[in-house]
Amino acid sequence: MIRFDRVSKRYPPGIDALADISFEAATGELLAIGGHSGAGKSTLLKLIAAIERPTGGAVLVNGQNIGSLARGAIPWLRRNIGLVFQDQKLLFDRSIFDNVMLPLAIAGFPPKEAARRVRAALDKVGLLPREKAMPIALSGGEQQRLAIARAVVGRPGLLLADEPTAHLDADTARDVAAIFREFHQVGVTVIVATYDDRLFPDARKIRLDHGRIVATGAEAAA
């Protein structure tokens, strides 16, 4: 489903965020990308979602080469990807319900079907009773769960999460990690960039350091 073939990403004035990265993620897999801050985890996820373009090699998502994707095709790619950001990127002037509704409004879903899906997604993350509240009223963990609900409401086949447990206490981080495992169990491909890959014990692991893969599988878990 996802294939990185000798991928590199260089930012001006010559900073290598990723260098010669190759790996594959199969459909339905749970993959944890580990590494310290600045290792290149976020850049890797951005390449998959076409937020950035590689400066070398090829990134293939469902057979599509992201590097040569036309600008007009990017929105359609992103509609099939659920994105969870470290800083959540919530809209604080909209209600919880409206935040989760946004991807469906963009995709042009009929209002009734969209509302049903929004409530199902909010129910899944335990926020349905607070659908009318504003995001500012939520705790950090709840805001992260809201971001997850928004990412999965369109029922994407691929879920990308960038440090979804950062800034959360240990118990809340475990709860959030459990939600991702649940989506993986129902067949969603989940790729999580995390400084603490022990939260995802059943995931295949890749560890990055200074833009390069330094360990994979059991070696990375060690």
Place this chain on the structure above:
Amino acid sequence: MIAWLRQHRDAVALALRRLTGAPLNTLLSLLAIGVALALPAGGQMLFANAQSALRGLAATPQISLFMAVDAERKSALDVEARLRRMDGVANAKLVTREETLTRMKAGQGVGEVLDALPKNPFPDAFVITPRDERPEAMERLAAELRKLPRVEHVQLDSAWVQRLDALLRLGRTAVVLLALLLGVGLVAITFNSIRLQVLTSRAEIEVSRLLGATDAFIRRPFYWFGTLQGLLGGATAWLIVLGATAWLRGPIGELASLYRLDFALAPLAAGDAVMLLALSAALGWAGAALSLRGTLAGDSA
């Protein structure tokens, strides 16, 4: 198609929310647009009224022919007979010096002055309706009339109307120029409003792009914002012109009655009002398009 219409409906709703979300800013923008558009719209209304009144005055152009003051009645009757035989004259009405004196004494408040005069100062006169109303034909006829015996003076009564008409045409051109200038002003106001809207919606635009929004989806509410702001600005201008018309109708009616004119100030014509609304909406859309080209062109995420 249904999804596309639904997205337009949502974009209109969002644009209205943004308009009502900052009521003071919206009110000031609408007033600025309204006042700017009210000037050419009001000018158009006034010139339309003036031209309509002028058409009424010039509907039957006439020539006044005055006999010499010392000409006898016999001369006047002789001229009358000649006038009836002339091809270019459709009708000729003799106004005797006695009739003129009586009318002047009755109407103009100068009776005492006229009574004090040793004799009637007015000549016999004719009011002539020409068969051909074209200016050049009337000039030819006037020249012919001047050759008649004992004729002192021939006056084309429509000449001043033609001069005023030319002046009004000039005024109307000035209104069009003013409309063009103020139209640019409307585009500038919308340009700035949209630019501020885009800047305050940066987070929303960024999130929408990350969630798969197309350029059209992101731009649509701003286009609607510009169009609605222009339309409401046009409606404000229309209301200003309507209010001014109601206010001026009384004083203008009084002025017209002093000149014995049957004239009432008409409001902006329905066609002109529709044109005003359509143009203001189109200019709002154009301002939004220019602004989005400048502020969203660089976004590629």
